[in-house]
Amino acid sequence: MDIESSRSPSLRVERLGKRYRVGSKRPFDLWALKDVSFTVEPGTILGVIGPNGAGKTTLLKVLSRVTPPTEGRVVGRGRVVPLLALGAGFQQDLSGRENIFLNAAMYGISASEVEERLDDIVQFAGLDDFLDTPVKRYSSGMYLRLAFSVAINMRPDILLADEVLAVGDMEFQERCLERVQESGRAGMTVLFVSHDMDAIARLCDRVLWLSAGQMMAIGPPDQVVAEYQASAWSSINRRRQTKKSGGHVCKAGEILFARLVSAKGKEVGAIKVEDPVWLHIGFRTAMPRLDVRAQIDVMARGALAFRSVQPVPMPFDGPAEGIAKVQIPPHLLAETTYTVNTSLAFFEGDKPYTCELDNALAFHVYDSAKGDSARGTYKGQMRGVVSPKLEWHVEALHEAALPEGGGLS
Amino acid sequence: MSGASMQPALARDEWVIEPRGEGARAVARDVWRYRRLLRFFASRSFQKLYARTVLGWSWIFIRPLFPLLVTTLVFGQVLSVTSGSNVPYFLFLVVGVTPWEFFASNLMWGTRSLELNRGMLSRIYLPRLILPIAMVAPALVTFLIHLGVIAVAIFYYRWSTGMWFFQPALVGWAVQGFLLAWLLSLGIALWTSVPALVARDVRFTLGYVLGFWIFLTPIMYSLSSVPADYRWAFALNPMTSVVESFKFGVLGLGAIDSRQLLTSWGIALLTLASGLVFFSRAERNAADKA
Numbered sequence: 001m002d003i004e005s006s007r008s009p010s011l012r013v014e015r016l017g018k019r020y021r022v023g024s025k026r027p028f029d030l031w032a033l034k035d036v037s038f039t040v041e042p043g044t045i046l047g048v049i050g051p052n053g054a055g056k057t058t059l060l061k062v063l064s065r066v067t068p069p070t071e072g073r074v075v076g077r078g079r080v081v082p083l084l085a086l087g088a089g090f091q092q093d094l095s096g097r098e099n100i101f102l103n104a105a106m107y108g109i110s111a112s113e114v115e116e117r118l119d120d121i122v123q124f125a126g127l128d129d130f131l132d133t134p135v136k137r138y139s140s141g142m143y144l145r146l147a148f149s150v151a152i153n154m155r156p157d158i159l160l161a162d163e164v165l166a167v168g169d170m171e172f173q174e175r176c177l178e179r180v181q182e183s184g185r186a187g188m189t190v191l192f193v194s195h196d197m198d199a200i201a202r203l204c205d206r207v208l209w210l211s212a213g214q215m216m217a218i219g220p221p222d223q224v225v226a227e228y229q230a231s232a233w234s235s236i237n238r239r240r241q242t243k244k245s246g247g248h249v250c251k252a253g254e255i256l257f258a259r260l261v262s263a264k265g266k267e268v269g270a271i272k273v274e275d276p277v278w279l280h281i282g283f284r285t286a287m288p289r290l291d292v293r294a295q296i297d298v299m300a301r302g303a304l305a306f307r308s309v310q311p312v313p314m315p316f317d318g319p320a321e322g323i324a325k326v327q328i329p330p331h332l333l334a335e336t337t338y339t340v341n342t343s344l345a346f347f348e349g350d351k352p353y354t355c356e357l358d359n360a361l362a363f364h365v366y367d368s369a370k371g372d373s374a375r376g377t378y379k380g381q382m383r384g385v386v387s388p389k390l391e392w393h394v395e396a397l398h399e400a401a402l403p404e405g406g407g408l409s
Numbered sequence: 410m411s412g413a414s415m416q417p418a419l420a421r422d423e424w425v426i427e428p429r430g431e432g433a434r435a436v437a438r439d440v441w442r443y444r445r446l447l448r449f450f451a452s453r454s455f456q457k458l459y460a461r462t463v464l465g466w467s468w469i470f471i472r473p474l475f476p477l478l479v480t481t482l483v484f485g486q487v488l489s490v491t492s493g494s495n496v497p498y499f500l501f502l503v504v505g506v507t508p509w510e511f512f513a514s515n516l517m518w519g520t521r522s523l524e525l526n527r528g529m530l531s532r533i534y535l536p537r538l539i540l541p542i543a544m545v546a547p548a549l550v551t552f553l554i555h556l557g558v559i560a561v562a563i564f565y566y567r568w569s570t571g572m573w574f575f576q577p578a579l580v581g582w583a584v585q586g587f588l589l590a591w592l593l594s595l596g597i598a599l600w601t602s603v604p605a606l607v608a609r610d611v612r613f614t615l616g617y618v619l620g621f622w623i624f625l626t627p628i629m630y631s632l633s634s635v636p637a638d639y640r641w642a643f644a645l646n647p648m649t650s651v652v653e654s655f656k657f658g659v660l661g662l663g664a665i666d667s668r669q670l671l672t673s674w675g676i677a678l679l680t681l682a683s684g685l686v687f688f689s690r691a692e693r694n695a696a697d698k699a
Contacts, residue, residue, distance in 0.1 A: 020697065062426065064533070064534055065426060065534040066530075066531065066533065066534050066696045067693075067696040067697055068426070068427075068428055068430075069426060069428050070428055071428055072428075073427045073428075074425065074426040075424070075425050076423065076425075076426070077422055077424075078422050079422075089529065089532075089533055093456070102449055105443065105445040105446050106443075106446065106533055106535055108439075
């Protein structure tokens with residue numbers, strides 16, 4: 001890339017708007033995008049986040065010329081390769097090799113250019129032995145690898161990736177992300193749509209947050225992702241708590257709310273792994289004198305991550321309102337979404353009453369991967385429902401001969 | 410990508426996306442850039458044709474031949490319609506049906522071209538003009554089979570009656586008729602294919618129109634047998650020129666009416682040009698309708 005071209009933006013979006021006419025009986029206008037303006041410098045990986053229906057996919061469709069904008073314009077530079085709907089152009093009956101050429105033709109790329117890159121494509125996809133097999137015999141993983149490999153090896157100046165890296169096995173996902181980053185350093189601009197905030201925070205240089213077709217923010221990933229999650233989760237939590245199910249009320253009292261509160265006392269919906277956070281459970285008692293014991297079940301990835309119980313019941317004079325607070329220490333939770341079931345036990349002497357509020361709260365934990373979290377400098381996938389920061393040591397053992405490969409303490 | 414309308418000149422590899430289309434030149438350039446897809450969509454349309462049938466590829470022969478035999482039986486034998494010359498009715502009929510069937514099937518497939526590739530349209534960009542153009546493949550194959558039937562019939566009648574009906578010197582007129590049929594059907598398909606994406610009515614209606622149209626075209630009967638009062642209606646029908654050109658070009662039957670021929674070409678070119686303008690505007694929103 002010469003100096004002249006590196007000076008001007010790779011993509012300039014000006015007041016872009018896209019209107020759909022929806023509904024057949026009483027049609028009305030829906031602006032899937034409205035007044036969206038931003039520029040992207042070459043080599044930038046721009047994350048695009050937002051709830052479903054925010055206009056993320058529409059934006060990529062406009063940029064890839066699948067659908068025209070209603071207003072505004074886009075000025076771009078160089079070859080655009082979309083990875084919308086991965087493998088959309090694949091033909092089941094054709095072999096892997098034939099599909100490579102077909103796919104390239106659909107990007108408007110010449111056969112001779114594909115010929116040159118064929119080895120790279122096949123190698124990255126790891127499909128040497130299956131190149132002449134019809135793709136309908138491919139596993140979904142092979143399918144994905146081929147599609148991604150074709151796209152990235154077309155050397156796009158602008159790569160449009162829509163949620164595609166959310167599929168496929170983890171090892172390949174990591175290789176894709178690595179490759180995207182590598183190409184980014186070489187000057188490729190990437191628009192990366194994802195709901196995976198971990199990937200967004202780790203991969204992107206900037207993040208664009210869309211909501212209902214409007215631009216909410218564009219800026220550094222940490223900041224925008226945190227704002228987005230705070231907004232997204234607080235609206236979800238509000239919805240949860242207005243739902244009256246009845247289980248949260250018992251004869252002795254009721255659970256009023258559950259909140260996640262930062263060290264500064266602000267209600268939050270997303271936290272960083274390194275930040276301590278407080279969980280507040282508001283309740284009301286209906287009897288003069290009770291012993292109160294609170295309990296939380298923290299769920300993640302469909303499993304119970306852990307249960308925490310207030311160690312000793314506390315006497316409480318009432319009827320009155322109270323709040324139970326529990327601190328969740330930093331560097332305990334993993335980068336994922338948690339939901340919390342809360343329950344309160346009220347004891348009138350030996351007689352217990354229980355209130356339960358399931359799904360009282362949901363929040364997201366993310367890692368900005370600055371090297372001081374449990375993952376350190378590791379870029380790979382962390383797994384499990386907790387991610388405690390543990391102490392590690394590696395040392396040599398005197399003179400003793402170690403078996404091949406060495407050993408860790 | 411049309412540099413002319415932009416205020417600041419664009420660098421060589423810059424492009425612009427705007428609400429309005431980029432004009433016919435950009436569309437043509439794009440079709441050229443994506444030309445390799447023509448072959449792909451052509452062969453794909455063909456594969457779809459007889460997928461999931463027991464007889465498979467034999468349908469390619471059965472479908473054109475069966476109606477020919479029925480029509481010959483009904484019109485040639487039962488109703489005793491003649492070619493108005495010494496040409497046997499079957500041969501007369503095949504030569505008329507050949508360009509008509511090409512026209513009708515190119516029109517039908519062209520109309521369905523976007524609809525049949527609906528899934529692709531909403532997901533990836535490609536110059537949509539490629540689709541109605543590529544869909545000529547099935548029609549071309551039927552056309553070739555008909556040509557084969559004509560050849561066999563000519564040799565058969567040479568053997569059975571000793572007469573040689575083929576006029577090689579005039580064959581250029583048949584080629585001209587074929588081109589006319591092609592451009593006309595493509596022109597109409599450019600008008601119908603985008604509406605057919607949202608309304609299947611287009612395709613159904615077209616089926617009836619074609620069923621009617623074939624009777625208004627001198628295919629099963631000769632133009633000379635049409636009463637003079639109705640000739641004007643036939644003169645306005647460009648398919649009359651196509652069929653007459655074919656009959657003249659292959660069998661030397663009838664004559665070329667140059668005024669009518671020019672009218673037909675005028676109609677075809679006008680349909681094609683207006684179709685191109687309509688299509689290039691309408692197709693931009695095809696993905697939203699797909």
